[in-house]
Amino acid sequence: MNRPIRRLSLALFIGLAMLLANVTYIQVGRGPEYRDDPRNPRVLLERSSKERGTIVDAGGRILAQSTPNPADQSAYLRAYPEGPLTAHAVGFSSVLFGDRGLEQAYAADLRSKQDVTISDLVSALLGRDLRPQSLVLSLDADVQQAASDGLGSHHGAVVALDARTGAIVAYVSAPSFDPAGLLLETSAAAGDALEADPAKPLLDRVVGETYPPGSTFKLVTAAAALEGELATPETRFPDVAEYELPGSTAVIRNFDRRSCSGGGDVELAVAFQRSCNTVFAELGVRIGAAGLEEQAARFGFGQPIPFIYDVQSSVFPSSEAFESNEAALAQSAIGQRDVRATPLQMVAIAAAIANDGILMQPYLVQQVVDADGSVTETTEPAELWRAVSENTAAALAGMMERVVASGTGTGAAVDGLTVAGKTGTAETAAEAPDVWFVGYADDGARRLAIAVIVEEGGAQGPDATGGSVAAPIARDVFVAWRDS
Amino acid sequence: MTRNAEAVLVAGACLLAALGVTLVNLAQGSSLDAQVGLTLAVFVLAFGSVFVATRRWAPQSSGLLLPLVALLAALGFIVVYRLDRELAVLQRWWILIGAGLATLLLFALRNTGTEVFRRYRYLFMVSALLLLLLPLLPLDWGFPLQGKLVNGSRLWVTFHLGGLQIQFQPGEIVKILLVAFLASYLAERQAALTMMTRRIGPWSIPEPRQALPILIAWVASFAVLVYQRDLGASLLLFATFVALTYAATGRAAYLAAGAAMFGVGGIVGAGTFAHVQSRIQAWLTPFEFYDTTGYQIAQGLFAMGSGSLSGAGLGLGRPDVIPFASTDFVFAVVAEELGLAGSVIVISLYALLVAVGFGIALRSRDLFRKLFATGLTFVVGLQAVLIIGGVVRLLPLTGITLPFMSYGGSSLVANFLIVALLARISHEERA
Numbered sequence: 001m002n003r004p005i006r007r008l009s010l011a012l013f014i015g016l017a018m019l020l021a022n023v024t025y026i027q028v029g030r031g032p033e034y035r036d037d038p039r040n041p042r043v044l045l046e047r048s049s050k051e052r053g054t055i056v057d058a059g060g061r062i063l064a065q066s067t068p069n070p071a072d073q074s075a076y077l078r079a080y081p082e083g084p085l086t087a088h089a090v091g092f093s094s095v096l097f098g099d100r101g102l103e104q105a106y107a108a109d110l111r112s113k114q115d116v117t118i119s120d121l122v123s124a125l126l127g128r129d130l131r132p133q134s135l136v137l138s139l140d141a142d143v144q145q146a147a148s149d150g151l152g153s154h155h156g157a158v159v160a161l162d163a164r165t166g167a168i169v170a171y172v173s174a175p176s177f178d179p180a181g182l183l184l185e186t187s188a189a190a191g192d193a194l195e196a197d198p199a200k201p202l203l204d205r206v207v208g209e210t211y212p213p214g215s216t217f218k219l220v221t222a223a224a225a226l227e228g229e230l231a232t233p234e235t236r237f238p239d240v241a242e243y244e245l246p247g248s249t250a251v252i253r254n255f256d257r258r259s260c261s262g263g264g265d266v267e268l269a270v271a272f273q274r275s276c277n278t279v280f281a282e283l284g285v286r287i288g289a290a291g292l293e294e295q296a297a298r299f300g301f302g303q304p305i306p307f308i309y310d311v312q313s314s315v316f317p318s319s320e321a322f323e324s325n326e327a328a329l330a331q332s333a334i335g336q337r338d339v340r341a342t343p344l345q346m347v348a349i350a351a352a353i354a355n356d357g358i359l360m361q362p363y364l365v366q367q368v369v370d371a372d373g374s375v376t377e378t379t380e381p382a383e384l385w386r387a388v389s390e391n392t393a394a395a396l397a398g399m400m401e402r403v404v405a406s407g408t409g410t411g412a413a414v415d416g417l418t419v420a421g422k423t424g425t426a427e428t429a430a431e432a433p434d435v436w437f438v439g440y441a442d443d444g445a446r447r448l449a450i451a452v453i454v455e456e457g458g459a460q461g462p463d464a465t466g467g468s469v470a471a472p473i474a475r476d477v478f479v480a481w482r483d484s
Numbered sequence: 485m486t487r488n489a490e491a492v493l494v495a496g497a498c499l500l501a502a503l504g505v506t507l508v509n510l511a512q513g514s515s516l517d518a519q520v521g522l523t524l525a526v527f528v529l530a531f532g533s534v535f536v537a538t539r540r541w542a543p544q545s546s547g548l549l550l551p552l553v554a555l556l557a558a559l560g561f562i563v564v565y566r567l568d569r570e571l572a573v574l575q576r577w578w579i580l581i582g583a584g585l586a587t588l589l590l591f592a593l594r595n596t597g598t599e600v601f602r603r604y605r606y607l608f609m610v611s612a613l614l615l616l617l618l619p620l621l622p623l624d625w626g627f628p629l630q631g632k633l634v635n636g637s638r639l640w641v642t643f644h645l646g647g648l649q650i651q652f653q654p655g656e657i658v659k660i661l662l663v664a665f666l667a668s669y670l671a672e673r674q675a676a677l678t679m680m681t682r683r684i685g686p687w688s689i690p691e692p693r694q695a696l697p698i699l700i701a702w703v704a705s706f707a708v709l710v711y712q713r714d715l716g717a718s719l720l721l722f723a724t725f726v727a728l729t730y731a732a733t734g735r736a737a738y739l740a741a742g743a744a745m746f747g748v749g750g751i752v753g754a755g756t757f758a759h760v761q762s763r764i765q766a767w768l769t770p771f772e773f774y775d776t777t778g779y780q781i782a783q784g785l786f787a788m789g790s791g792s793l794s795g796a797g798l799g800l801g802r803p804d805v806i807p808f809a810s811t812d813f814v815f816a817v818v819a820e821e822l823g824l825a826g827s828v829i830v831i832s833l834y835a836l837l838v839a840v841g842f843g844i845a846l847r848s849r850d851l852f853r854k855l856f857a858t859g860l861t862f863v864v865g866l867q868a869v870l871i872i873g874g875v876v877r878l879l880p881l882t883g884i885t886l887p888f889m890s891y892g893g894s895s896l897v898a899n900f901l902i903v904a905l906l907a908r909i910s911h912e913e914r915a
Contacts, residue, residue, distance in 0.1 A: 002846050004734045005858050008727050009842040012862065015869040016835045020828060022876040026788045027824040034789020039774065039782070041805045042790050072513060 045095060045185075049075035053110040053132035055090055055102060057141040058169075058366065059484070063090050064103070066132075078183055082141060084176035085148055088204045089139055089168075089364060092179035096187050102135060102364065105308045109133040109368050109377075131371035138167035138366045138379075146480035147172040147452075150473030154458040157205035157343040160477055163351040163440055163447040165381035166360030170450075170477055173205040207311040210340035211453055214426030215275045215408075215466065216438040217335025219349050219396065220316075222272055222280075224287045224295035226392040231283065233269035233395050243278040245327035252281045252330060255425070255465075272399045273407035275423065277334050284333020285326050289319035292333060298387045299349045300359070306384060307344065307362055314345035336427060343451045346438045350421070351449035352387035353396045354440040359384045400439055404471075409437060411471030414478045418442040421450075421474065423466030432457035437470035441478040448481050450474050487539055490547035494535055497554035498527035504562030504798060511799030512566075519565070519572075526576045527558065530583030534904070537590040542911035548840045549910075553888055553903050556833050557896075559826075560889030563817045566799050567810045571891050578893040582900035589904045597912050598905065602852050605668040612661035613704055615654035619712060638712045655717045656898035660905070663724060663859035670732035671852035678733045713759065716882025720867055722746065727866075728859045732851075767880040780807045784875050787813075787820040788827075795823030810891040812883055815875045830889070831872065838865040844910040853909045860902045 026034070034040065049072070055064035063086045066076040078093050080086065091101015099107050112132045138161075147158035151174040160170040181190040194202050203209060225231040241259045242251040260266045260276035271279035284292060296302070296316035304311035317338045322329040331337040344362065352359040361382040368377035388396070400420035403409040408423045421439020428434055435457060440449040452473045457464030502524035506516060531554045538545050557579060565572035593600070601608065619638045621631040632640035632651065643650045670677065676694040683689070702725050726742030753760045762777040770778035770785065783806040790796065803809050803817040810817075819827045841861025848854035864887050871890075874881035885895040 004731045005842060005845055005854070008731055008858065008862060009838065012838050012865040012869065013835060015873070016831055016838070016865075018878055019831050019869060019872050019876060022873075022878045023788065023819060023827045023831070024824060026785060026876055027791055027819060027827065028793060030785075031789040031792045034785050035792065037786060037789075040786040040790065041783075042786065042802045045802055045805075 050112045051076045051132055052078060052093065052103075052112065053134040055110075055135045055137065057086075057137050057139045057144075059140060059142070060136075061141045063137070063139075063141070064092075080179045083178040083180065085141070085144060085172075086139070087176045087179050088173040088206065089137075089144070089171040090179075092182060094179075094183045094187065095185050097182055097191060101309070102137075106135055106365065106368070110135065129370050129372075133371065133376060134369045135365050136367040136369055137364050138162070138165075138169060139171060139364060140169050140481070140484050142484050143170045143477055143480045144172060146170075146476045147473070148174065148176075150452070150476045151454065152459070154454050155199065155205075155456070156452070156454040156458070157209070158450070158452050158473060158477060159206045159343050159347045160448055160450040160481070161347060161351060161362055163354035163449040164360070166351070166362045167366060167379075167381075168362055168364050169448060169481060171206055171364065173203070175199050175201045177201040204309065205453070206343045207305075207307060207309050208342075210312050210314060210342050211434050211436075211455075212337075212426035212428060213335040213339060213341040213346060214424035214434070214436060215277075215280075215335060216346055216349075216422050216424035216436045217333070217339055217341070218272060218275065218280050219353070219400075219422050219438065220296050220299060220301075221284050221287065221292065221333045222268070222399065223299075223353075223388050223392055223396060224291050225268070225283055226395055227295060227388055228287060228291050230286060230291075231268050233267065233272075233399055235268045236265040237268065237271060237279045237282060239263050239266040239271075239276075240278050243281045243330070245281075245330055246285060247325070248327040250327065252277050252334070254278055269399045269402060272422075273402045275403075275408050280334050281330035285330050287333070289322035289329050292316065292329070293319050295388075298385070299352065300345055300387075301341070305342075305344050305348050305362065308364065311344060312342050314341040315339065335424060343453050346436065346453075347449050347451035349387070350438045350440050350451065353393050353400070354420075354442070354447040354449050355393075356390045357386050357388040357393035359387050404439065408465070408467040409439065409471050411467050412437055412439060412474045412478070414441060414475055414482060416443070417478055417482055419475075419478060421471070423471060425465045428456075430456050432460075432462045432464060435464050435466040435468075435470045437466050437474040439474065441481065443482060448478065450477060452477075487543075487547060490551060491535060493551035494531050494554045495528075497551060497558045498524060498531060500555065501527045501558035501561050504558065505565055507797075508562065508566045508799040511797060519569070523561070523565070523576065526580055527554070527561075530579050531557075533587045534583050534590075534900075537587040537904075538907050538911075541590045541594040542907050544914035545907035545911040546840055546844060548836070549903055549907055552833055552837045552840065553899075556830075556837070556888035559818065559830065559833075560814060560886070560891075562798065563814050563821075563889065564810050564891045566821070567804060567817065568891075571810055574893070575891050575896075578896045581893070582897040585897055586900040586904035589901055590908060593908050598853060598856060598908055601664040601856065602668040602671070605665045608661045609665040612658045612665065615658050615661070616704075618654045639714050639717070651893075653892075653894035655712075655714060656894040657901075659717075659721060659724070659863050660860070660898060660901055662721065663728070663863060664856060666725060666728050667855035667859050668852055670728060671850075671855055674732050674851065677729070678735060713757075714883070715753075715760065715763070716870060716884035719746075719882060720863065720870060720884060723866055724859060724863050727862050728855060731858050732855055763880045763882075767874075767877060770877070780813070781875075781877065781881060783807065784813050784816040785877070787816045788876070791820035791823045791826075793824050795819075795821050795826055797821060808883075811885060812871065812881065812890070813875055814886050814890045815872045818889075834865065834868040834872075834887075837861075841865070841906055844906055844913070848909065848913045850913070853913060857906060857909045860906055864899065864902060 051066045056062055062081050064080050067079050069075040069077045091103045093099045093103040147170040158172045161168045177194055239260045242253055244251050254276050260271050301314045301316045304313050332339050361384050363379050367375050370376050404412050404419045404421050409421045412419050412421050419441045424436030426434045435454050437452045440447050452470040454469050458469045460469050502520050505520050505523045564575045618641045619631045623631050628644040630642050632642045634640050639653050640651055673694050677690045729738045766777040766781050770781040774782050787803050798821050801820040803820050806813045845854050845857035867887050870882055871884050871886050873879035885892050887899045
């Protein structure tokens with residue numbers, strides 16, 4: 001009688017033993033895999049509720065901080081007091097979308113190490129500080145504000161950095177967004193709306209968008225001519241109203257459809273100052289495709305500029321593209337046709353020229369600071385490579401100063417500073433041109449390199465030029481930098 | 485085991501419940517509050533009354549039952565409190581009501597004993613079938629007793645009494661009544677059912693007249709539950725029927741027949757019902773159906789995996805992201821917050837409970853009580869295996885409660901009554 005009951009109990013015990021085996025397999029064997037699965041909501045929920053380090057600008061203004069969650073005393077919420085102003089520069093940490101920008105690149109420093117991961121336990125045993133560390137940026141919120149105000153409601157980007165060190169002082173992409181709307185589990189709709197917005201507010205235009213550089217590319221063409229000793233600033237070129245494209249009936253005209261300086265011939269420096277297309281188209285053909293391509297590459301075209309964020313490669317077509325097509329070469333020499341550059345690429349050109357020909361590694365984070373306020377890491381300025389010789393840099397600088405002193409870029413001039421630059425007004429498929437100012441300001445001790453791009457002419461629309469729209473924005477940034 | 489040792493263990497379980505509430509409070513940022521005292525008071529009152537009732541009306545009963553049940557109820561209550569404090573308030577009431585009814589049952593059986601179940605077995609069978617049919621009452625009619633649709637299943641009955649609305653799942657009580665009927669019937673007809681007198685081809689079968697009531701009970705309960713879409717409960721009842729018949733006769737042929745019937749039923753069910761198919765898909769490949777049917781199982785796996793060896797700590801995990809955490813997935817919550825240690829403790833407690841229950845059955849001399857104890861123990865043990873097995877992917881998920889731990893009034897009440905009956909059976913055998 002008892003035997004079948006014993007067998008039934010045995011069956012249940014076997015079942016219970018299998019439960020033990022299965023739950024051990026799940027919790028221990030597969031545990032780490034399930035715990036770290038990106039679909040496991042705990043991964044983000046737990047991390048996001050922990051305290052993270054503060055991010056401040058060069059003057060100590062708070063750009064990102066963790067504040068106690070009023071609904072849950074053991075948890076923190078991330079806050080970005082400057083909102084859209086620093087959204088692209090700083091990034092954000094969202095429960096739903098994960099970490100972006102510096103929040104992602106410096107996640108290891110910013111996060112609290114009071115998780116119970118093996119490496120954190122080891123750190124704890126070694127007596128290391130487990131509290132989150134903070135970041136001090138090279139960014140200056142006042143200069144950033146000036147750049148953002150300058151762009152206003154128009155689309156575009158401003159990036160400015162210390163040419164001697166590579167320290168980024170302003171980093172603005174417009175339109176921007178407020179990270180506060182994207183941080184929570186409930187932010188999916190807000191994220192979708194930003195994603196679908198045709199103005200692309202989530203796009204970081206500084207590194208993620210390429211534009212035709214237009215006349216600002218004359219910096220590259222001039223550099224190639226000087227480096228190849230094909231010309232000096234004083235070399236004279238025929239001053240014609242129309243440059244006939246080789247092998248074509250089409251012509252290249254100057255902006256005002258006139259000759260550069262009243263006919264005859266004209267110095268290269270004057271042609272640069274007045275941004276004469278005719279002279280630079282002819283100069284490009286004289287330099288040749290290989291020479292232009294090589295100089296463009298030395299400034300950084302053809303590969304992403306090294307940076308903590310993903311950077312689009314700027315493009316100068318390879319020399320094969322111009323074989324038996326000198327017309328295309330002439331147009332490319334003035335930054336039209338298939339030439340494309342990111343704002344970061346253009347500021348790199350200005351910075352290399354301002355730093356005697358050497359391009360410095362651009363960076364945003366100046367210092368990592370621990371919870372006690374002692375500096376644990378400092379970014380040392382690092383040379384990337386030489387873009388032009390010291391002599392060429394000096395010659396280009398002189399020509400750029402004339403542009404701002406009495407050329408197309410007078411709108412960028414600032415009292416008390418030596419300002420140098422080059423304007424650009426690039427034709428696009430759109431009705432209005434994309435307008436540029438690329439240059440730098442010198443206060444006697446430091447040099448701030450800048451690239452300003454305003455899409456589709458900004459407030460002035462089809463009538464806009466780099467000198468009328470972009471140069472004044474650069475001026476405002478220089479003023480804020482001078483006063484800070 | 486002495487009654488005093490039992491009292492100490494039960495008191496320990498009551499203190500554990502209060503301690504758990506304290507820990508959850510601290511972890512969730514609130515401090516000591518009235519919940520701690522209330523929980524302690526309710527546990528002491530509930531288990532104290534059952535303890536006193538057993539001491540008085542079943543003094544020879546096994547002293548291990550109550551401590552095990554109190555521990556499981558304490559762990560379950562802590563989890564429900566941790567997930568939802570409003571549910572915890574209700575759960576406390578259900579613990580009181582369940583314990584009160586268990587006390588009343590011990591009192592009612594003080595003179596007659598479990599003999600009443602033997603004597604009035606057909607009454608119990610008919611009332612069980614009627615109870616099973618109750619949820620099929622119209623959903624909305626003038627009568628105060630109405631059926632109710634919850635998550636696509638017709639398992640619930642609502643009873644409107646003035647402004648008060650009481651909901652219950654008759655299926656939970658039915659399993660006790662049917663086990664009582666079956667134990668009694670099998671005890672009486674054991675000989676007839678063991679003798680395989682008829683032959684059909686190579687198979688020997690018992691006299692059809694003898695097996696008929698069992699077949700009717702099988703088919704009826706199975707049909708009703710399938711119609712109500714309660715796969716877990718129908719599987720549980722069916723398996724208990726087969727197991728009890730086997731226990732009474734010792735004939736493995738009943739197991740084979742039951743397995744064959746279940747196999748046919750399973751294949752037909754999987755081919756016919758979409759919800760059976762989706763359960764099986766979710767069981768085999770939860771991550772392929774992550775956005776739909778596999779979501780709950782996947783979330784359970786994430787929770788258990790995150791718990792690892794020692795768990796996140798009470799109140800420190802995120803089990804709230806698991807759908808139906810307080811009912812189907814209570815086990816996953818324990819596994820997340822108390823880790824593998826907690827999982828092993830819970831499974832071991834059920835193993836001990838099953839061991840105690842079968843111990844009572846094996847020591848019983850009276851055939852009816854032997855079978856009754858076997859059936860009651862088997863129902864509780866199998867229910868735990870089925871639902872934990874669903875959570876840990878040993879079996880397809882069936883939406884049944886984890887005895888004594890899940891949130892739910894009907895389930896708690898039914899399981900408290902099972903404990904009272906087991907206590908009474910063990911007392912009768914020793915007295």
